[in-house]
Amino acid sequence: MKTIKETGLSHDALKRRSVLKAGALTAAGAMLGVPLVGRAQADVVKLGAVGSITGALSYTGTQARKGIQFALDHINESGGIKSLGGAKVEMVFVDAQSRPDIGAAEVDKLAQAGVAIIVGAQSSAISLSTTQAAARYGIPYVVDVGSAEQIVQRGLKNTFRFSPGVVRSVEQSMLNLDAMNKAANHAVRTVAIVHEDGPFGSGMAKILSEKLPDIGIKVVETISHPTPQRDFTNIVLRLRASGADMVMPSHYINEFILFMRAIQQQRLKLKAIYSIYGGGASNIRFVREHNEAAQYVIDTNHWFDPKKPLSKKLVEQAAAAKVDLTYDVMVAYAATQLAVDAIERAGSTDHAKIIETLASQTFSDTIMPYGPIVFKDGDNTGSQLVNTQVRGDKIELVFPKEFATAEPVFPMPDRG
Structure with a gap:
């Protein structure tokens, strides 16, 4: 490589020549389809x-x-x-x-x-x-x-x-619940809503309170709690006092698991546990670690095909x-x-x-x-939820029928 002195060119002239030469090579490479380091190509x-x-x-x-x-x-x-x-x-x-x-x-x-x-x-x-x-x-x-x-x-x-958002999710869930309850001769007539107090749970509870009476189910109790919440004993006692046939919980996973365990430990008798975005009802960890508490819980949630x-x-x-x-x-x-x-x-x-x-x-x-x-x-606009239900050591799809792996059990049998 020649030095600036040997070329007889000034530093600026040599710099201009280098730029022109590089531009010519880039143009030639582009015409030949040769990938060059300066082309707009993300690695x-x-x-x-x-x-x-x-x-x-x-x-x-x-x-x-x-x-x-x-x-x-x-x-x-x-x-x-x-x-x-x-x-x-x-x-x-x-x-x-x-x-x-x-x-x-x-x-x-x-x-x-x-x-x-x-x-x-x-x-x-x-x-x-x-x-x-x-x-x-x-x-x-x-x-x-x-x-x-x-x-x-x-x-x-x-x-x-x-x-899907909460409005469409609740509407879809109500249609599914109504169909199951009608098939069971309206076994469920009263419900208690238990929800976390953030935007998710509070929004869900408000819509449920408006929609459930439309399908013949009376809301007899609505209980909110913060996240995290570590003790659900008093909430379960309030549920027992309400006499609700069904509980509809809306929590994140940790609270959902603790809530279901409290229901099991307090031996609260219910005809159904039906959640929307239940947090744990469609989670195999819940099924594996707390199998008795998980049995027959129905969730309306995300799931793949x-x-x-x-x-x-x-x-x-x-x-x-x-x-x-x-x-x-x-x-x-x-x-x-x-x-x-x-x-x-x-x-x-x-x-x-x-x-x-x-x-x-x-x-x-x-x-x-x-x-x-x-x-x-x-x-x-194309999103939708499905219904899952815990059966034994599995989570089964029970609705819609085109994706279902089992029929729903509703109302649920006595869990002992």
Whole structure:
């Protein structure tokens, strides 16, 4: 290589010649289809993930994180994002610590990391704060689980809720409950509602109080509690005094398990335990560790379509990793599928292009038992819940029939 002195050129002239030469090589490489280091080709696309691996929601957040990773592993093994030259997808995870304020602050880290999209946060309260924080940066955000209607009622263009909200979930659940109760000659006539006092539980209780009388079931007691709540003895005593035929609980997993154990220990006689987003009723950990307390509990919740090939792939991944296959894993996996598909279709990591893709296109290829995924004002109009029931050491699907693995048992027999 010649020095500046040997070329007879000034430093500025030599610099201009180098720039021109580099430009010519780049243009030639582009015409020949040769990948060059300066072309707009992403080797890695960063997906932000918000969850809680500490605090009251640590189990849910840990499970969801695993579901996201399972989805990314499958996507990367299948060739990555093809519209971006096979770019691999990498998860950037932040811990909300089960607190909305910390979750919102952690979104700043995702923005600094340059994530293309965010998936999270398995909680209505945390989803409300983190989607608002992401909106400041214009980052698209797919809410995996967050039932509070405020999530999609604030006009945030970056926010897309994958699973159904509380209104549609309750309406669907009431239809299912009414059908089962009619088939049982109206065995259930009174109900007590027990719920956590955050946006999720409070919103659920309000709608249930309005809807249950329409199907001939009288609400005789409504009890709220904070999260966390460690002792449900007094609440169960209030339920006994109410004389309710059925209890409808709405908690996160830890409180749900403690509540069911308290019902079992106090030998509270009920004709049905029917939950919507019960927290533990569709969780195999609950079934395994507290089998007697779990028997015949019916839940209206998220679940995958077991007949789909990708669902079978997830079952294999979870088994190999020795991970309980809970709905948190399932929904986080499916929401990640959707998020990466949006990047694939947009052919870009540009936030505005991904948001436009999510807002305007129809999606379908996820593991969930959903109809066509179309977002209207940020809400997935194709999402739906299913009914599960604990039977022995299994969680069976009992509704809708096209996905069912067993018939519902309603009312439930005496659990002793």
